[in-house]
Amino acid sequence: MKQVDVIVIGAGAAGLMCAAQAGYRGKQVLVLDMGKKPGRKILISGGGRCNFTNEGAKPENYLCQNPHFVKSALSRYSAQDFVELVDRHGLAYHHKTLGQLFCDNSAQDIVDILLTECDWAGVTVSLRSEVLQVQKQDGGYLVNTNNGEFYCTSLVVASGGLTMPKLGATPIGYNIAKQFGLNVLPTTAALVPFTLHDHDKERFDGLSGISIATSVTSESGVSFKENILFTHRGLSGPAILQISSFWQAGESVSINLLPESDITNIIKEWRESNPKKSLKNMLATVLPKSFIEAMVSQQDITDKTISQLSNQDITQLSQYLHSWQIKPNGTEGYRTAEVTLGGVDTDELSSKTFEAKKAPGLYFIGEVIDVTGWLGGYNFQFAWSCGMACGLAVDAEK
Structure with missing residues (x-):
């Protein structure tokens, strides 16, 4: 059994952002993803050019049963903050009329930036790693995978929603939430024909x-x-x-x-x-x-x-x-939907850290929670914002 400080389930936008920030804080971070590639939804987004943020992203651009929940994360890490990050990496991008920002070349550029950040931060990304079971153990969490067992003091669930099952979407995030007594709101396909x-x-x-x-x-x-x-x-x-x-x-x-x-x-x-x-x-x-x-x-x-x-x-x-x-x-349902509406009830989470109130050391970020943005880069921006907030909070000294 390998022991690390933080395990992140899901190598998507929110998960990789969180992992990099935790790694920069000196935490030993392991990202587990069952896919062959990281950032699979990023790669197909925006027609392959990834509408990676929206310059006008505000709380009112999001659907959530608690409309105030998104305010903290969005205010602490804005669209301009993410633009500054991609600028540092020399990303070529262009603006569209409704505030959307797209890669000039390929969505792979965004994935490469996230993986570079994770590499610089010392994060390990383990692909083709399927999470089979999660257990609370000794003040932390034991994660059983097809590649063995891992123990962590902070577990971040960034497993996404149910959209695009061909990319490997599963209900694992909702199942973990229910396992630890968190309320999960009904889900449905959104941003869908x-x-x-x-x-x-x-x-x-x-x-x-x-x-x-x-x-x-x-x-x-x-x-x-x-x-x-x-x-x-x-x-x-x-x-x-x-x-x-x-x-x-x-x-x-x-x-x-x-x-x-x-x-x-x-x-x-x-x-x-x-x-x-x-x-x-x-x-x-x-x-x-x-x-x-x-x-x-x-x-x-x-x-x-x-x-x-x-x-x-x-x-x-x-x-x-x-x-x-x-x-x-x-x-057309989850097959072609861009996002999943509903998910882990935000009343169960801290809006500042995304830690579950009922389960210390357990965090939920990204599409798995009940936050759904408009079309046009808003969902990616929330992924960056909540990933940053969580990455700065995991495994903190109590």
Whole structure:
């Protein structure tokens, strides 16, 4: 049996960040991960370029049953702090309009930075190491793996959620939490595409790949103004992924297909400039032609000339285009979701150290806990922030 100060379960964003900080404090740190590679979710994120933070990350960008929980970690290690870290490593990156920062080259660059930090800090990363059992023992924790037993005084669970099982996602983190008496909130897939009922899939057949700039609103009143994307299975795109975190089964979402303009005013202009042209052809100048044709063929949009439109026609068209109602059948689930909503109840943890209140020396960080960020680098930023906070706290002198 090998003895170390700190064991971190999970070589993802939060786990590696935590391990490096603990190592820099002189702690002997072992990271255990069952995968063949570290940072597997990092590597596929952002289309392989990793949206590694968001410059505007604030507590209100996170879903958590305790909305105050994220404040401490985010304030102590901000997006700018992580940017300073990657700058020191010479990372080439670029900004996008909503505050997202992406690698210029590859997400591997972020993994390399984390592994370099761990190497400099003297951290051991053990891959293909599956945790079989955890036990409390002699004031610390005995971790049994397929590669033998390890003992530590501080155990950090950074095992992630249930998203993307093909990358090895398992419920081990939740199981450890329950084993030590911590409450685990129900989990569901978040930041995930919607699937549609068969009748809607038939209506939109042939529209796959079409993107529209919209504003999407949930029944709870939360809105996001970004693109939607038609897929073979339903709807995706940034606005849909965002709203999925606020959607409950059986609810509808309202989609404003022309968020920057008022179709009533547009038609007034068309009446003067193009009264004899068909509504279908004129709408195709402001929305994708194939979408308009599909809606006309379904008789959702009338096929008249501009001059033939009655006030009732215009009112109905305005309601349709500015408040298009879609009731999803469900989501694509954990297979394609970016994050897991729910998890270890944050009321069970210290917001400063992430230590379990009921189990001294046991910590939970990252996606395994009930903190879910918006799309756009927010989840990575919380991983860096909570990893740093935990790494500075583990195995501290009591």
